[in-house]
Amino acid sequence: MLLQLGVMVAAIALGSRKGGVAMGLWGAVGVFVLATFFGVTPADTGGIVDVMLIILAVIMAASAMEAAGGVDHLVGVAERAIRSRPRRVTFIAPLVSWAFTLGAGTAHVFYPLLPVIHDVAREGGVRPERPIAVSSIAATFGITASPVSAAMAAMIVMFDGDGWNLPRIMAVAVPATLLGVLAAATVQSRIGRELDADPEYLRRLAAGEIEPVTAAAAERPPLPPRARWSAYLFLGGTVAVVVSGLFPALRPAAGDGGPLGMPATIEVLMMAVAALILLVCRVDARRIPGTDVARSGLVAVIGVFGLSWLGLSFIGANEARITGALGGVARSHPWFFAVVLLVLSALLFSQATTTKALMPLGVALGIPAPLLIAMWPAVNGYFLLPTYGTFIAAINFDRTGTTRVGRFVVNHSFMVPGLVTTGVAVASGMLLTTFL
Incomplete structure (x- = not known):
């Protein structure tokens, strides 16, 4: 078992060094090594395929938008909200970032907000590290609240048959992650020195490395005439997904006479939304594969395929030993599984992959579904090592130098808001599940 674990860790490490689709590809290499040299039977990919198809359907709709x-239109709306009260940017920016990701289903749409948050913070005399760090965390936690995220797709495939449908999962995940973000923003508002007393900022300003503060907002190029329509259509599709989960009678009939399952319903609705955007907004379909959302979606699909397949294969081959070793701890301290999710998600770099690979282990350990759903926000743990694209971009966008990685790597700007958000979200989730 230890050798097999070493193979899995090595595959993840090799993939993470290259980044992008390499993580999924090395995951498949890990499956090959386990099957060839350890006699491990590769896990059934049926559930993984369902998740991949949901991701593809959502990515098509988001890419068409x-x-x-439509994405630029939403960024403009978000910018106006953030600029409305510059002195309160540490609270407003993370809420906008969380809502932005919740609606879009991916944190990659957060990137355009980073320069806005930085400039507004400087204009208001706020240390940019405060809103930038907590907003970066809020954007990742919005994924575990979004009805159209890849991680939510994995949860639906896994728990829909156990009575935990999309609306019930959202009834826990949305308020839990929101409370976590608010708590982190409150703590973050007191982190670090004030901007006008920060020595690194003053040094850069005196050396001319950064320009003086200006309150002028950057001019944005005009949007296509039907840009807002595409945003409304996408958000309408998101609402339709939630309503379909809440009222099964509204779904098309399946072959057995019952309602169509939620995975297929999401796929149908989001593909239809993509087609409507192409038709109504007169989008050239050839542009869709080249969009940023489409490229990030391809990375997500390959990552879920390779890494989830590797994780499920390893767990399936060693389930008895793993449950025997962790079973006692899980029964007496089930919250410890949240720590497992947090740490391993830092290696897997994906909420969806962590969900698909590790939630079956929680079920095998006998942890009740409500507790697993309450602990689900812990899959956002890749802030533990600030190597993910969102955090690297956040550091680079902060020209004042206040958002940074410390000498010991783990003492970076995202650690405190990340731990606070995780702790409050999981604790809130456990409280909420007692009512549901």
């Missing part, structure tokens, strides 16, 4: 200018 981006090609039509």
Whole structure:
């Protein structure tokens, strides 16, 4: 078992060094090594395929929206909200970032907000590290609240048959992650020195490395005439997904006479939304594969395929030993599984992959479904090592130098808001599940 674990860790490490689709590809290499040299039977990919198809359907709708200018329209709306009260940017920016990701289903749409948050913070005399760090965390936690995220797709495939449908999962995940973000923003508002007393900022300012503060907002190019329509259509599709989960009678009939399952319903609705955006907004379909959302979606699909397949294969081959070793701890301290999710998600770099690979282990350990759903926000743990694209971009966008990685790597700007958000979200989730 230890050798097999070493193979899995090595595959993840090799993939993470290259980043992008390499993580999924090395995951498949790990499956090959386990099957060839250890006699491990590769896990059934049926559940993984369902998740991948949901991701593809959502990515098509989001990519069509981006090609039509809808993402830029939403960024403009978010910018106006953030600029409305510059002195309160540490609270407003993370709430906007969380809501932005919740609606879009991916944190990659958060990138355009980073320069806005930085400039507004400087204009208001706020240390940029405060809103930038907590907003970066809020954007990742919005994924575990979004009805159209890849991680939510994995949860639906896993728990829909156990009575925990999309609305019930959201009834826990949305308020829990929101409370976590608010708590982190409160703590973050007191982190670090004030901007006008920060020595690194003053040094850069005196050396001319950064320009003086200006309150002028950057001019944005005009949007396509139907950009806002594409945003409304995408958000309408998101609402339709939630309503379909809440009222099964509204779904099309399946072959057995019952309602169509939620995975297929999401796929149908989001593909239809993509087609409507192409038709109504007159989008050239050839532009869709080249959008940022489409490229990030391809990375997500390959990552879920390779890494989830590797994780499920390893767990399936060693389930008896793993449950025997962790079973006692899980029964007496079930919250410890949240720590497992947090640490391993830092290696897997994906909420969806962590969900698909590790939630079956929680079920095998006998942890009740409500507790697993309450602990689900812990899959956002890749802030533990600030090597993910969102955090690297956040550091680079902060020209004042206040958002940074410390000498010991783990003492970075995202650690405190990340731990606070995780702790409050999981604790809130456990409280909420007692009512549901």
